[in-house]
Amino acid sequence: MPRKTIVITGTHLTPALALIDKLTKNNWHIIYLGKKKKEQQLLPKGVRLIYISSGKLQRFNKISSLTTGIKLPFGVFQSFHYLKKIKPVLVLSFGGYTSVPVCLSAKLLSIPIIIHEQTLAAGLANKLIAPLAKKIAISWSQSQKYFPQKKTVLTGNPIRRELLKPKKSTKYQILNTKYPVIYITGGSQGSLIINQTISSILEKLLAKYSIVHQFGLVQADNHWQQQLDLQKNLPEEYQKRYLLQKWFSASELTAIFNKADLVVSRSGANTVIELAFFAQPALLIPLPFAQKNEQMANAQFLAQKGTAQILNQKDLSAKSLFTAITSMIIQINQFKARAKKLKPLIIDQGTDNLYRLIIEVISGS
Secondary structure (H helix, E strand, O other): OOOOEEEEEOOOHHHHHHHHHHHHHOOOEEEEEEOOHHHHHHOOOOOEEEEOOOOOOOOOOHHHHHHHHHHHHHHHHHHHHHHHHHOOOEEEEOOOOOHHHHHHHHHHOOOOEEEEEOOOOOOHHHHHHHHHOOEEEEOOHHHHHHOOHHHEEEOOOOOOHHHHOOOOOOOOHHHHOOOOEEEEEOOOOOOHHHHHHHHHOHHHHHOOOEEEEEOOOOOOHHHHHHHHHHHHOOOHHHHOOEEEEOOOOHHHHHHHHHHOOEEEEOOOHHHHHHHHHOOOOEEEOOOOOOHHHHHHHHHHHHHHOOOEEEOOHHHOOHHHHHHHHHHHHHOHHHHHHHHOOOHHHOOOOHHHHHHHHHHHHHHOO
């Protein structure tokens, strides 16, 4: 049986990776049209990456909007060229500005489009593409009001297989110390301001806690080297309790989530879903420049459930971060008890549901 080709696009890579695993196991040929740097480091072998030019969609940034206006026609031209050559049976978009030229081209070529929305609201790119799409998959029922009801399907968010069926791991001895474990992350890309603030209080934290730190894949090389130098110059006892990596795989992340007492993080849609799935208390620092304050809405969802606290980036300092962490650790058992009630809210069959929707669309049913 010949392999069908599907094109995946968009900047939200975490759910895409979960679906790619499912597609690969079912003998699909996958091509990713993306923005190159992060995707290149995370996509599995066998998935071809093609770089597409696209400016960043931002409502309130005139310079970025001008750049987008210039790059968009070129991105459409590129996408049209590649899609015409590839002839995929479907284009699947996971949102973000990269997806716009790809989906415009797919529509011009009469290639069916499915878009997937991860957030509790709706991303700007997905709202723009929605009229072109055959189906719109959403992760939360709250997102239904942003899209046409007739073509919107509640699938849930694809969760990586390794997170759903974790393997026992003793790789990280740091997770088995007598000290509370704090996992710090700015997401796969990382956050410079979070990294710098943590660095300023690192020794103070390590006097009381074990720290697991995901630095980020797209942080500048000189910042990464500075962090390595900081780690190297820590007292030996503190070095044993500080695990630093640019990025953790899904299996590594499972071990971390199962042992962490507290997560300090941004509040992207996939982060919120994984925090809820693992019943993990969190101190959230929403990205203030996200579309329609999307990350604040995500953070407020968990805060209202009593499983998270919010520290606004404008209030972020060495003192405020250390105080917030200390305060939450003191009450961590109460936070954990409330977090356990969140898991039933998560649709853990998101990957299978989205895969079934793909089959329905290409079969015309």
